[in-house]
Amino acid sequence: MQYDVVIIGSGLGGLACGAILAREGKSVCVLEKNKQIGGALQTFVRQRVIFDSGVHYVGGLDEGQNLNQLFKFLGIMGKMKLRKLDEDCFDAILFKDDPKIYRYAQGYDRFIASLVAEFPEEEEGIRRYCDQIREVCSKFPLYNLRSGDYFEKVNVLEIDTQTLLESITTNKKLQNVLAGTSLLYAGEPYKTPFYVHALVINSYIESSWRFVDGGSQIAIALTREIVSRGGKCIKHAKVVKLVEENGTVTHALTDDGKRYDGKLFISNVHPTKTLELLETDMIKKAFRTRLNSLENSISTFFVNIVLKKNTLPYLNHNYYYFDESDAWSVLNYTDETWPKGYALYYAATSKNEKYADGVTVMTYMRYDEVKQWQHTFNTVTNEISRGEDYEAFKKERAERLFKLVEQRFPGFTDAIESYYAATPLSVRDYIGTDDGSLYGVVKDYKEPMRTFISPRTKIPNLLLTGQNLNLHGILGVTVSAISTCSEILGKDYLVSKIRNA
Ligand SMILES: Cc1cc2nc3c(=O)[nH]c(=O)nc-3n(C[C@H](O)[C@H](O)[C@H](O)COP(=O)(O)OP(=O)(O)OC[C@H]3O[C@@H](n4cnc5c(N)ncnc54)[C@H](O)[C@@H]3O)c2cc1C
Numbered sequence: 173m174q175y176d177v178v179i180i181g182s183g184l185g186g187l188a189c190g191a192i193l194a195r196e197g198k199s200v201c202v203l204e205k206n207k208q209i210g211g212a213l214q215t216f217v218r219q220r221v222i223f224d225s226g227v228h229y230v231g232g233l234d235e236g237q238n239l240n241q242l243f244k245f246l247g248i249m250g251k252m253k254l255r256k257l258d259e260d261c262f263d264a265i266l267f268k269d270d271p272k273i274y275r276y277a278q279g280y281d282r283f284i285a286s287l288v289a290e291f292p293e294e295e296e297g298i299r300r301y302c303d304q305i306r307e308v309c310s311k312f313p314l315y316n317l318r319s320g321d322y323f324e325k326v327n328v329l330e331i332d333t334q335t336l337l338e339s340i341t342t343n344k345k346l347q348n349v350l351a352g353t354s355l356l357y358a359g360e361p362y363k364t365p366f367y368v369h370a371l372v373i374n375s376y377i378e379s380s381w382r383f384v385d386g387g388s389q390i391a392i393a394l395t396r397e398i399v400s401r402g403g404k405c406i407k408h409a410k411v412v413k414l415v416e417e418n419g420t421v422t423h424a425l426t427d428d429g430k431r432y433d434g435k436l437f438i439s440n441v442h443p444t445k446t447l448e449l450l451e452t453d454m455i456k457k458a459f460r461t462r463l464n465s466l467e468n469s470i471s472t473f474f475v476n477i478v479l480k481k482n483t484l485p486y487l488n489h490n491y492y493y494f495d496e497s498d499a500w501s502v503l504n505y506t507d508e509t510w511p512k513g514y515a516l517y518y519a520a521t522s523k524n525e526k527y528a529d530g531v532t533v534m535t536y537m538r539y540d541e542v543k544q545w546q547h548t549f550n551t552v553t554n555e556i557s558r559g560e561d562y563e564a565f566k567k568e569r570a571e572r573l574f575k576l577v578e579q580r581f582p583g584f585t586d587a588i589e590s591y592y593a594a595t596p597l598s599v600r601d602y603i604g605t606d607d608g609s610l611y612g613v614v615k616d617y618k619e620p621m622r623t624f625i626s627p628r629t630k631i632p633n634l635l636l637t638g639q640n641l642n643l644h645g646i647l648g649v650t651v652s653a654i655s656t657c658s659e660i661l662g663k664d665y666l667v668s669k670i671r672n673a
Contacts, residue, residue: 176434185638190398195401200401206553225594227390238651239650242650253522260278268579269497276353329617330617333351333365335366358610390646447464456630468606470537471599472537473595486525495511612638625641637653
């Protein structure tokens with residue numbers, strides 16, 4: 173059979189494209205290499221506690237906000253269990269040697285009031301910061317669910333986040349508080365464009381939510397949308413080749429030797445990996461070189477912790493802790509200074525609202541640190557031990573991380589029942605990037621065009637989607653899926669459908 177659309181990868185980008193196109197009557201087939209659908213939306217159960225791999229909270233889900241409207245259009249709003257984080261504090265920023273808690277509150281008025289309470293002399297700067305965020309976000313048409321073109325945003329692409337923060341205040345503490353959630357976008361000072369910061373932070377200030385019992389609900393709901401319209405989501409189907417004949421991709425071959433014919437192909441796999449799948453003369457060497465030269469964001473080390481029953485109260489907000497006054501410095505650690513900070517996320521469960529069952533502590537880790545074990549491959553379907561030295565490495569790192577958490581949260585370590593550590597290799601093996609990159613291609617304010625990847629390729633029936641296109645994250649990837657499907661259905665048509673959903 174020849175499908176209308178074959179999609180490689182069932183990350184959010186692939187599934188969202190699948191749902192949109194299935195709703196338009198196209199026959200859709202999603203091919204996923206893993207046992208579980210969803211890519212970074214996968215969840216894991218350890219001792220009956222559900223942990224997320226890559227979605228701890230999302231923004232923009234209140235009525236009338238962008239992700240809410242997009243999820244309505246995709247047919248999944250109302251089909252997931254959500255919990256709104258504390259309105260007066262969804263993120264708390266903490267620094268070593270500073271007992272204060274700097275609270276990010278939901279809604280711009282509350283957000284401003286909360287920060288002004290800590291920095292009364294800085295009200296004008298804080299207001300200007302919020303104005304700048306909203307101004308920059310307004311230049312991104314699809315983010316605002318409207319048509320428009322690339323040129324609207326040209327003027328806001330070329331400023332970096334730290335320079336912008338310095339322009340609104342000379343107060344170093346306030347600058348660091350405002351950079352306090354840079355782990356959400358792997359931010360680097362004097363490099364990460366302000367628009368990346370603005371698009372991410374605006375969404376959370378508008379409203380912040382946890383998925384109760386895990387973010388895989390998004391993947392499950394989207395899969396149901398696809399399947400209920402006759403589409404297919406096939407697991408254990410690793411695409412090893414995209415075959416091009418006479419200028420178009422004709423079929424995908426999977427590692428079990430099966431062939432999937434399609435009129436159109438959408439790759440949700442990292443663009444450089446997509447090129448590796450293709451044997452064709454149609455992609456120019458210069459394009460391959462450009463893509464291969466793009467830097468990927470740093471990876472992560474995170475520990476999913478099963479807590480002793482009824483020991484730690486469930487907290488309906490997140491923490492970002494820094495072991496020094498500079499919030500950007502977490503990224504620049506040495507072996508001796510690691511970890512220089514962390515994010516702490518409570519798992520929301522429908523079983524217990526009073527006490528936490530599980531918590532995730534996450535920090536950065538460079539791929540190089542686990543390179544000596546890179547020849548190993550470990551997932552639930554291909555369970556192997558990477559060796560005792562790897563286990564010892566994970567244990568030593570987890571204990572260092574717990575020691576840092578303990579400094580600010582005394583008694584934390586005593587509450588641990590068991591824990592499961594993930595390294596850049598876990599991210600690599602479950603998601604399929606070469607280096608376990610957290611958020612894909614790094615954006616640099618100095619080279620906005622070089623790091624901009626279009627959904628189109630030189631092969632007319634091969635499109636790209638996913639976090640490497642515009643922006644990572646649940647909102648960013650959903651918007652990227654709209655951008656990809658606009659190439660097929662037309663942007664004005666799609667935008668009008670989204671607005672009327
Ligand atoms: C640790 C972590 C924490 C995060 N926390 C948050 C958060 O709190 N909030 C938020 O909004 N975002 C968060 N993100 C980011 C967000 O999860 C991602 O940006 C988003 O889910 C990426 O979606 P994607 O469509 O690009 O694809 P991916 O999730 O990268 O999926 C790609 C899919 O393609 C499959 N694949 C790869 N190669 C092949 C092949 N050859 N054949 C078949 N299938 C293949 C993979 O198995 C995978 O399923 C986090 C990410 C990580 C890693």
